[in-house]
Structures are given as structure tokens and as C-alpha cells.
Amino acid sequence: FQYLQQNAAEPISKFLDYITYGYMIDNVILLITGTLHERDTHDLLEKCHPLGFFDSMPALCVATTVQDLYNTVMIDSPLAAYFRECLSAEDLNELNIEIIRNTLYKAYLEDFYLYCQGLGEPTAAIMADILNFEADRRTVNITINSFGTELSKDDRSKLYPRLGNMYPEAQTRFARVDDMDQVKAILEQYGEYRSLLVGVNLNASTGGAGGNELSLEDRFFSKEVQLNKDAFEQQFHYGVFFSWLRLKEQEIRNVVWIAECISQQQKDKINNYTAIY
Amino acid sequence: MDLHKSTNQKIDDGLLELLDEFSEYQRIRESSNALLRQAFFDLSVARRSAGYQWISADMYSGRAQAITTVDVDPVADNISIVRKHRQEQCADEAQQEGSSEGLRRRRQASGATASADSSDGEKDEHNSSDMDEQTATEKRNSAPSRVRSDDPLLWFGMLVPPALKKAQGGFVNALDQIVQLAQLKRQLEAKQKALQLMLDQTHSTSDTD
Numbered sequence: 176f177q178y179l180q181q182n183a184a185e186p187i188s189k190f191l192d193y194i195t196y197g198y199m200i201d202n203v204i205l206l207i208t209g210t211l212h213e214r215d216t217h218d219l220l221e222k223c224h225p226l227g228f229f230d231s232m233p234a235l236c237v238a239t240t241v242q243d244l245y246n247t248v249m250i251d252s253p254l255a256a257y258f259r260e261c262l263s264a265e266d267l268n269e270l271n272i273e274i275i276r277n278t279l280y281k282a283y284l285e286d287f288y289l290y291c292q293g294l295g296e297p298t299a300a301i302m303a304d305i306l307n308f309e310a311d312r313r314t315v316n317i318t319i320n321s322f323g324t325e326l327s328k329d330d331r332s333k334l335y336p337r338l339g340n341m342y343p344e345a346q347t348r349f350a351r352v353d354d355m356d357q358v359k360a361i362l363e364q365y366g367e368y369r370s371l372l373v374g375v376n377l378n379a380s381t382g383g384a385g386g387n388e389l390s391l392e393d394r395f396f397s398k399e400v401q402l403n404k405d406a407f408e409q410q411f412h413y414g415v416f417f418s419w420l421r422l423k424e425q426e427i428r429n430v431v432w433i434a435e436c437i438s439q440q441q442k443d444k445i446n447n448y449t450a451i452y
Numbered sequence: 453m454d455l456h457k458s459t460n461q462k463i464d465d466g467l468l469e470l471l472d473e474f475s476e477y478q479r480i481r482e483s484s485n486a487l488l489r490q491a492f493f494d495l496s497v498a499r500r501s502a503g504y505q506w507i508s509a510d511m512y513s514g515r516a517q518a519i520t521t522v523d524v525d526p527v528a529d530n531i532s533i534v535r536k537h538r539q540e541q542c543a544d545e546a547q548q549e550g551s552s553e554g555l556r557r558r559r560q561a562s563g564a565t566a567s568a569d570s571s572d573g574e575k576d577e578h579n580s581s582d583m584d585e586q587t588a589t590e591k592r593n594s595a596p597s598r599v600r601s602d603d604p605l606l607w608f609g610m611l612v613p614p615a616l617k618k619a620q621g622g623f624v625n626a627l628d629q630i631v632q633l634a635q636l637k638r639q640l641e642a643k644q645k646a647l648q649l650m651l652d653q654t655h656s657t658s659d660t661d
Contacts, residue, residue, distance in 0.1 A: 205505060212513040212607065222510055273610035320611035392501050392613075428500055435496040439489070 176226060179416075186294060190413045192253065193287045194420060198227025199254055200283060204276045206235040207244070211272075229253065257282035270325055277317065277334040284310055284336045294413065301406050301414035305421075308402055310339030311368070312395050318349045318358060319391075340365060371398060396449040400425055404451070422451055459654050466647045470640065477636045484629035491622030498616035502608070507616060512607040519602050522631060531635045533628065 180191045202223040209219040216236045223232070231248050238244040249258045257279045284306060291302035314335045321331050332350035335342070341349070348361050362368045371394040403418035403425075429448035436445040499507045523534045605612055605620055 201503075201505070205510070208609075209510050212511060213515060214510055214513070219510065222505060222508075224505075270610050276609075277611070316613075317611060320613060322614075323617075324610050326610055431504065432496070432500055439492055439496065441489075441493055444493070 176420075187413055187416075189290070190294070190298075191416065193290060194417055195226050196253055196257075196283050196287070197280070198224040199229055199252070200227070200257075200276065200279045202227040202232060203235060203249075203254065203279070204272060206232065207238070207275075208272055210236045254279065254283075257286070273326070274330065274334065277313075280313070281334060281336045284313075285338060288338050297409045298412040298414055301409060301412055302417065305399075305402050305406070305414065305417065307339045308398060310336040311341050312399070314339060314341050314346055314349055315358065315362070315391070315395075318352060319355070322354065340367065371395070393447070393449065396425065396428075400449055400451055425449060425451060456654075456657070459650065459657075463647060463650050463654065466643065466650065470643050470647060473636060473640055473643065477633065477640060480629050480633055480636065484626045484633065487622050487626040487629065491619045491626060494615045494619035494622060498613045498619060501613040501615060507608050507612075511609075512604070516604070516607075519604075520627065522634075531631055531638070533631050 176191070180188060180195075183191055205223060206216075206219050209222075210216070216233065219236070220233060229252050231251055234248050235244070238247055245255075245258050249255050288303065288306045291306065292299050294302075317331060317334050328350050332346065335346045335349070337343075339346075345361050345365070349358070352358055352361070359372060362372055371391070375391055375394055400422065403421045406412075406414040406418035429451075432448050433445055436442060495507070520533060520535050523532050524530075525532070605617065608616065
């Protein structure tokens with residue numbers, strides 16, 4: 176990837192940079208969280224995603240407040256622009272770190288979407304489908320994961336990306352729901368997601384009992400794989416780089432899933448991975 | 453003869469009780485095995501959903517203390533679960549930090565002395581990097597936003613997947629059952645000893661007869 180990046184010219188070089196920003200956000204949050212939990216800096220740096228490395232990353236471990244983080248580290252990093260929306264948070268605690276993480280990713284997703292629209296067809300159309308789906312998935316996952324937590328409904332709605340098929344109407348409704356049945360009722364109103372809900376047990380975790388029940392998470396993985404496979408049906412666009420990476424990550428998830436099923440003697444659930452081809 | 457009969461009856465009754473308790477032990481053991489198995493599976497599901505780096509050992513402190521412990525009362529022969537409240541845990545952690553801050557102050561003093569005495573440029577650099585590290589450590593520990601919560605789920609963030617919450621519930625229920633198993637096992641061993649004693653007495657009585 177680094178070889179491709181260094182030998183690429185505009186606009187593909189910028190596109191590849193955008194791909195790395197998502198991993199940079201993950202690395203920043205990993206370092207902050209690990210430091211708060213008193214993990215060793217060297218251990219944390221080894222665990223960071225290699226695609227998300229930037230020069231001032233090791234200095235993250237010194238910051239104690241968001242202002243510190245921005246002024247000493249992030250201001251020189253590619254994520255500086257995304258960080259401006261997080262500056263209202265002061266202390267670095269679990270709630271604020273989660274808000275920072277989701278706010279950064281929201282800003283990144285919106286920025287990436289705008290950039291792809293500027294690249295013209297067919298990249299714009301292909302990446303629009305993929306990024307809109309990603310935004311919708313994040314909206315649903317943030318909603319479901321926030322049930323029973325301290326995150327207020329107002330804060331929850333601020334974390335939703337401002338793109339996707341669910342923006343803005345469904346997001347307004349998602350911001351007010353309290354349980355899975357209400358989530359399902361909203362999803363059923365969208366044709367592309369109604370088909371995902373068929374045969375899904377919303378209360379089951381992935382790979383439910385006996386391996387026959389599917390969860391919403393499984394369906395989202397399948398849909399993501401389908402969209403990324405479709406990117407290879409067209410030629411002369413940049414979406415293939417993004418899709419190839421995402422499909423590789425899905426392969427890794429599948430292999431790890433199979434390994435964990437074997438180690439836990441859950442062989443009846445081995446086939447609950449998302450097949451790519 | 454009657455005495456012999458009643459002793460045999462007692463042994464029979466004791467054996468039946470032992471077998472009933474053993475069945476109960478087996479039942480609880482199977483239930484706790486199933487709970488643990490499902491909880492570990494839910495943990496794998498949560499890791500797949502949230503990402504393997506987000507639910508891992510890197511997300512919690514190596515100095516984390518258990519909030520649930522087991523108390524063994526030898527007098528009453530009772531094993532019970534003790535769940536610490538948040539204030540108690542914070543007090544314990546503050547005590548630990550107090551003692552470790554003392555150590556840091558002594559290191560800082562020795563570092564400062566070394567920097568005052570040193571005239572070598574390399575030694576100065578080494579000491580200043582030590583000072584930076586200590587300053588960073590003190591800054592980190594004096595920050596008001598240290599993690600202070602009695603729910604281990606929060607180590608992995610606020611928005612954890614439902615599978616992780618389910619896994620936590622499974623582990624908590626399994627712990628209750630494991631403590632029951634330990635209690636039952638003690639009772640079984642005590643009953644077994646008592647029965648063995650009665651049997652030995654019966655055999656020695658019949659030998660003398």
C-alpha cells in the first residue's frame with residue numbers, strides 16, 4: 176500500500192490518503208484509551224494499524240485534555256480539520272472518548288464523500304453507494320449500542336453522519352428510539368433495508384443458536400461485501416482500491432472467526448462467516 | 453440388632469442425600485459450563501462486531517482490581533460472593549496511588565540531584581528525558597479524568613455491542629453458580645467423610661460381633 180501511495184499522482188494519491196485517515200482515527204483513540212488505562216506506550220504503538228501511522232503519533236500519550244491533544248499533536252496531523260468539532264469536550268473519559276471517536280469518524284466520512292463526489296463518474300457513484308451504506312450502518316449501530324448507556328439522545332443524534340439514505344428523516348427518528356422493536360419499525364420503511372431484515376432475529380448476536388439465526392450485523396456484513404464486490408464490475412475508477420481493502424478485512428474477520436470457533440469447540444457455528452466468493 | 457439396623461438405615465439415608473446433592477452438583481456444573489461456553493462465544497461475536505483491537509487486553513489497566521471477590525468463612529463453613537461498591541474501590545485505588553506517588557517523588561528527587569551534579573552533556577540529556585517521563589507520568593496521573601467506574605464494560609468504551617453486554621451477563625451468572633458449586637463440594641466432602649466414618653464404625657462393630 177505504501178509503495179502504491181508513494182508512486183501515485185493526484186488524484187489517486189489523495190484518494191489513498193483518505194483511505195488511511197480512518198485508520199489514523201482508530202490509532203489515535205487506541206493510544207488515548209490505552210494511555211488512560213496505563214498501558215505501556217511501546218506496546219500500544221505496536222498494536223496500532225500500520226496504515227494509520229503519522230509522525231506525531233507517539234506524542235499522543237502525553238496529552239491529558241482535548242485541548243492539549245489538539246494543540247500539541249493533532250494540529251500537525253491530517254486529522255486536524257476533523258478535530259475542530261471535538262474541541263467542546265474537555266476531559267478525556269470514556270464518554271468523551273467515545274464521542275470524540277464517533278465525531279472524528281463522522282467528519283472523515285462526510286469529507287471523504289464530498290471528495291469522491293468531486294472525482295466524477297464512475298468513482299463518485301460507486302463510492303457514494305459504499306459510503307452511504309457505511310453511514311447508515313453507523314447510524315444503526317450507534318443507536319443500538321447506546322441503549323442503556325449514559326449517552327443522551329441529543330448527543331446520540333450528533334454522532335450520526337450527515338449522509339446516507341437515512342439522513343435526515345430516519346436519523347431524527349432513530350435519535351428518539353429506546354428499543355430494538357422501534358429500530359426495526361424504522362428500518363422496514365426503507366426498501367434496501369427491509370430485505371435485510373427478512374429472517375433476522377434483532378435480539379440475536381451474530382451466529383445465533385444453532386447457526387441458523389442471523390443477526391442484523393451478519394446482514395450488514397453481507398451487504399457491505401456485496402457493494403464492495405460490485406465495485407469490481409466497473410472499470411477505470413478508484414473505488415476498487417477501497418473495496419479491495421475492505422474485502423481483505425472481511426477475509427481476516429472470517430479466518431479469525433473460524434479459528435475462534437475451533438478453539439471454543441463451537442464447530443456448528445463455523446459456517447457463520449460472510450462468504451466473499 | 454436394632455442398633456445395627458438403625459445405623460444401616462442412617463447410612464442408607466446419608467447415601468441417598470449424598471447422591472441427591474451430587475445430582476444437584478452435576479446439574480449446576482453443566483449449567484455453569486453452558487453459561488461460560490455461551491459467554492466466551494458472545495465475547496468472540498462482540499470482538500468480531502466491534503473490531504479485535506477494541507475488545508482486547510490493551511483496553512484495560514494491568515492494575516485493575518476485582519470488584520467481586522469470594523469470602524470464605526471457616527467458622528460458618530460458608531462461601532459467599534462479595535461485591536465492592538464504587539466508593540470502596542476508588543478508596544482502594546487512591547490508597548495505592550498515594551503509595552506509588554511517594555515512590556515517584558523519591559525518584560524525582562534522585563533525578564534532580566543527579567542533574568545538579570552532572571556536568572556531562574549526555575548525562576544531562578538522559579536525566580532530562582527522565583524528568584520529561586516523570587512529568588508526563590505525573591501529568592497523566594494528576595488529570596481529573598482518570599477512569600473511575602465499577603463496570604468493567606466501560607473499559608471498552610461507552611458504545612459496546614450488545615453481544616459484549618450479553619457476555620458479561622453470562623460470566624456474572626456463571627460466577628454465582630461456580631460459588632454454589634464450591635459450597636456444594638464442601639458439603640459433599642463433609643457428608644462423604646461422615647458416611648465413611650459410619651461405615652467404618654459399622655464394620656468394626658460387626659467384626660467384634
